[in-house]
Amino acid sequence: MLIEGFPPDGVVTVNRVVLRPGYTVDDLEERVALLCENVKTWHSETGFVGGFVCLNSGMISNEGSTVGQAVNSPLAGREALIVTFWKSFAEHEQSHRSPTFQPLFRSVLELCENGNEEIAYSMLWQGKAYGPEQARLARAAKGG
Secondary structure, three states, rough: OOOOOOOOOOOEEEEEEEEEEOOOOOHHHHHHHHHHHHHHHOOOOOOOOEEEEOOOOOOOOOOOOOOOOOOOOOOOOOEEEEEEEEEHHHHHHHHHHHHHHHHHHHHHHHOOOOOOOOOOOOOOOOOOOOOHHHHHHHHHHHHO
16 A cells, blocks of 8 residues: 555545746745645544645656657646545545635635646555565566
8 A cells, every 4th residue: 555544445636736927836835835734734533644745847758658759848847736635525525614724725726827626536556666575576477
């Protein structure tokens, strides 16, 4: 299991943020940190399992892409994903109704050029890398 405590029927939510002109990554980090701290404080016992925020680095994998051979992303440094893990969608939705959450959420939305659409996903697979011995055994089982 990669995500400790994440149930097999848990929910993954993804918010995509594209920064409006005039806002910086520091603005985003500050506002999202306050929002995440709120969720951890008030919802760690009511469905929140964990999450992460990542920033578009600008790099595009030409080895993993099939839509041309771009060398960098025009949204580098302006696009971020906020990904959270929940025990259930109902618990996620309840967290957003919290009066302490809403002002912090609106503060993050002020930064968003793209508005906001939070999509909930069902986990199909999660895993972590093998340790050295497991990797050796896996290769041997595959004939390599």
